[in-house]
Amino acid sequence: MALLSVTDLRGRTLSPAQLREAVPRPELDVAGAVEAVRPVVDDVRERGAEAVLAAGERFDRVRPEHLRVPADVIDRALRDLDPAIRAALEDAIARVGRVDAAQRREDDVVEVIPGGVVRQRWVPVRRVGLYVPGGRAVLPSSVVMNAVPALTAGVGQIVLASPPQKDHDGYPHPTILAACALLGIDTVLAAGGAQAIALLAFGAPDLGDGQRLDPVDLVTGPGNVYVTAAKRLVRGTVGIDAEAGPTEIAILADGTATPRFVAADLISQAEHDPLAAAVLVTDSPDLARAVEGELAVQVPQALHAERIGEALAGRQSGIVLVDDLDQGLAVVDAYGAEHLEVQTADAAEVAARVTNAGAVFVGSFSPVSLGDYAAGSNHVLPTGGSSRFGGGLGVQSFLRGIHVVEYDRPALAASRASAETLAVAEDLPAHGRAVAIRFEGEGPGEAAAEASPR
Template structure:
């Protein structure tokens, strides 16, 4: 799930016709993995390069000028003049008190299910005695302080507050800070529904900072000389965002831990002749609604299905509230229909695309889902649409994008944890390995390593142990 930076604004170009998705016909071709990766729809590399130059400048500016730079970016991107950048706790409490009861019920339902899943994800410590007196422990510990980013711009994302905060709490994180863009409509404060979600979860450190500048502030820390507020640096940053936020994560990896490049949203659907075209069309549209750069991809070996989905998109997209945004996204190079020879080829294409969200609309969706290796989250069958995961399924919607699901996973409890290896040997257990360690140390031309073991063996033999 994603949004655009607060600086982005919806296109003013009117959609004059139903969106047309381009077709990539792979039938009759035997493509390698690398070739498949190259032909599936993606965002323009040129856009990503331009984003990196912009983001690098923002990070350097925030690091050197701190709160002054943050206020200037708030004026430029969010069109607000900020006095206090940190949100007062009274504003959070007020947002909870004024929250619409129906929205509160929805958030509390999402929190309950997400917490159940996140708690189950917490791994147990592992302990093994590899030999008598030789004990090893793989101990999981939470990160001390984390920074959570919740986007804003074309939409409001209280659900992203839930998705970030709940697994951090399940991991046992001591300190949580949340950054989200200021809104001119609300006097420079974040959207009240986002503040209310934070309040429901007990988060009282919220800063009104958006975009790449928020990630820089959390990574390096900021002292606001005007108010005396201090944003202490964090050890890990998580949360979705557009290409600028994803790029900031990439550039800050050497400073803080990050979850994944959860950038502009994307969906892929594997479909066969059993598919309900309106279901698929509605789901492709639902993700296109996020952002003009969102990716929506249909993968099928049945041309008639592609035609039926296109017809349904034409019917549904023009009726949507954000039809212009949807049309731009579906017509862009990051979206399209991929035609394959058979279901096996569709699975290969989906693995190469490595979607943030992958829906399976086939005769045996469980069997197909079990064969997919690369996806942030897999939605099995016609009644498990992506919006279910966006809000209330209990799964997490902060997921890897841009093909990074080949090596990255979605946000979960272990994203806020790290493992410490604990080694404990007795004198006798060490002496068993003494000759082996000395031999390896000599082979690596690091003889003092061997001496560090031998001196303990000599101590034992001399009766000093």
């Protein structure tokens, strides 16, 4: 029995909106989850740390001795870390750091007219909260992907929250803590879910041990639907990176693709979650059949075969048959996948035509899983089609552009007529008056003379 359902779009001409409806997509009821987590968020806002600890007991079935992880616990996690894991994390940190360093923008200076300058300063967010999930998988890579761009941007204060673990004295998993130690993050909270997002957003006057937690200015990081719902509720109180949904992979492939590779890549993302989406878009029915055959072989061999099978058989996954690669590109652009692989002849040329994707992986030797860990790219990416208007986490996510306007008197005189004319046109005469008052007592000729080139 085939795991993946088949959607046949051959011979059909559909608009982008119709294509978005036709392609398999995860269902995520964030609105419903908002109402479920609203009491938790409100409770944390009102009662602070005690509400977070109570929610942890309820949802994670553990209450840590300290909400803020003690420094010696973090240090011990790094000391005890498997040397091979440490080396891999250090490699990932270095690679992401190299990419991020190239993204750090310098201030821009534009002389609009002689004596009139607009500067754009790039200023890091002052205080950032990073969320790292701790459910089905331990994700130290998410520490790297959130923290490295923040540090590269120059963020001065970082607070990281990750769910408490029953098997580790109520603290986050030691590998998460070790990654924090490698990056110099010493404020780590044993808090998960909606309560963690609320704690980051509202802070707490006392974490239970006399330590105050100030609110952050921006919250980033992936999580489940309840984390997403909490981010929606606190948005405006703090900034958020995005409302993340279940992970997605789309693969655009033709008859030149290797079925074993395609199947393995679909499986790799399905491994995350039963709601994960895995979609193959191809103009080759032969490839589609071969990939199904490979899935039948590879899925039973996987450690998380049940979870993978559920994700692949879900309505969010499937095979989409198209007439040709032009139609295939239209499909993947309408879908706007979090991760898009292009495994075709002339893959680089085809990938260059993609306009909507969180990240594009080109050719047979650029699997999505490389991007999860060691490509140097960031794996915190837009889901649910939001790549149509947003991008992945990066240095720019932690920077704010501030315009600094500096005009001297002659430059303002040269701009006076335009400003006053538009103020009258908008029926906002006080706007024009604020310009004109600076030239009171002068005749029009004097101001004009001052504005003329010397």
